[in-house]
Amino acid sequence: MHTNNVAILGTGNLGKSIAEGLLSNGQYKPENIYVTRRNTKSIQHLKDKGLQVSSDNTFAVKNCRYIMLCVQPAHLENVLKEIKPYLDPEKHVLLSVIAGISIDNIRDIVGDFPIVRSMPNTAIAVQQSMTCLAFNAKAAHVEADVKEIFNCLGETLVIEEELMAGATVLCSSGIAFNMRFIRAVTQGGIQLGLDADDAQKIAVQVSKGASTLLTINKSHPEQEIDKVTTPEGCTITGLNEMEHQGLSSAVIKGLVGSYKRILDLKEQREKESM
Numbered sequence: 378m379h380t381n382n383v384a385i386l387g388t389g390n391l392g393k394s395i396a397e398g399l400l401s402n403g404q405y406k407p408e409n410i411y412v413t414r415r416n417t418k419s420i421q422h423l424k425d426k427g428l429q430v431s432s433d434n435t436f437a438v439k440n441c442r443y444i445m446l447c448v449q450p451a452h453l454e455n456v457l458k459e460i461k462p463y464l465d466p467e468k469h470v471l472l473s474v475i476a477g478i479s480i481d482n483i484r485d486i487v488g489d490f491p492i493v494r495s496m497p498n499t500a501i502a503v504q505q506s507m508t509c510l511a512f513n514a515k516a517a518h519v520e521a522d523v524k525e526i527f528n529c530l531g532e533t534l535v536i537e538e539e540l541m542a543g544a545t546v547l548c549s550s551g552i553a554f555n556m557r558f559i560r561a562v563t564q565g566g567i568q569l570g571l572d573a574d575d576a577q578k579i580a581v582q583v584s585k586g587a588s589t590l591l592t593i594n595k596s597h598p599e600q601e602i603d604k605v606t607t608p609e610g611c612t613i614t615g616l617n618e619m620e621h622q623g624l625s626s627a628v629i630k631g632l633v634g635s636y637k638r639i640l641d642l643k644e645q646r647e648k649e650s651m
């Protein structure tokens with residue numbers, strides 16, 4: 378076995394994004410990435426690129442060190458039970474991206490094992506993920522190696538596991554929230570007379586510019602806003618109107634709603650398994 382081979386068990390939306398990210402940044406050769414799902418037809422393009430494509434999770438586990446669990450929560454138990462006989466805590470590291478499933482939930486099925494919870498987003502496909510990571514004690518020795526994998530795919534932040542639900546909302550759902558803001562700006566731009574492609578091009582580049590200003594200047598958003606808002610000008614007029622309509626409040630309420638949904642789903646799953 379290549380010491381660092383990666384298995385992606387459940388190559389759907391996120392799993393595919395991770396595979397594409399690992400492949401295109403060159404840190405992995407295609408043959409060192411094992412991807413699985415039951416119906417492999419829709420990941421045929423990954424086979425064409427040289428990845429090891431299979432519907433056999435145990436084959437992937439036998440050949441890899443890092444086992445990424447990328448299935449929906451409802452499928453996790455079956456997958457873990459299937460691969461358990463082939464798992465060796467001296468050889469393997471389990472990395473779960475599954476929202477609302479704790480390290481303890483996984484340990485309850487596989488026993489004491491190096492387990493990492495990782496919360497990336499679909500921008501991992503283009504090496505621009507924000508990935509939050511939490512390690513159990515058994516995985517402490519792989520922290521540097523795991524961070525290195527994800528650092529090549531964007532930014533990483535190690536957090537306490539109890540913050541993972543909040544991090545899921547900000548990191549992972551956050552891509553969708555940002556997309557909707559960009560879409561809304563595009564729609565507004567069309568109403569102001571720009572054609573759809575031009576409006577989207579402007580909206581995307583402005584978002585990138587705003588993020589880059591905060592990253593490079595290490596500034597607070599309000600400092601950057603003050604540089605744009607000419608007294609009595611159009612920016613403050615638009616900004617205040619957005620706030621009168623509840624922009625910040627809507628975003629915060631959306632984040633809290635999303636967070637509560639993670640906790641509700643977790644509670645529901647726990648009740649069902651009792």
Ligand SMILES: NC(=O)C1=CN([C@@H]2O[C@H](COP(=O)(O)OP(=O)(O)OC[C@H]3O[C@@H](n4cnc5c(N)ncnc54)[C@H](OP(=O)(O)O)[C@@H]3O)[C@@H](O)[C@H]2O)C=CC1
Binds near residue numbers: 386388390477
């Ligand atoms: N999408 C996102 O942006 C993010 C998702 N997550 C988490 O990632 C996980 C996956 O999400 P997402 O990619 O959106 O979901 P998808 O449904 O797109 O992907 C899950 C995949 O798992 C496969 N699968 C199901 N059962 C098995 C099995 N027994 N063996 C192997 N593969 C199996 C399914 O394919 P098939 O039916 O062919 O087997 C499916 O393609 C979820 O737990 C979610 O919480 C976390 C952060 C972000």
Ligand SMILES: O=C(O)[C@@H]1CCC=N1
Binds near residue numbers: 476
């Ligand atoms: O919406 C969801 O439940 C999953 C987890 C985070 C992103 N997608």
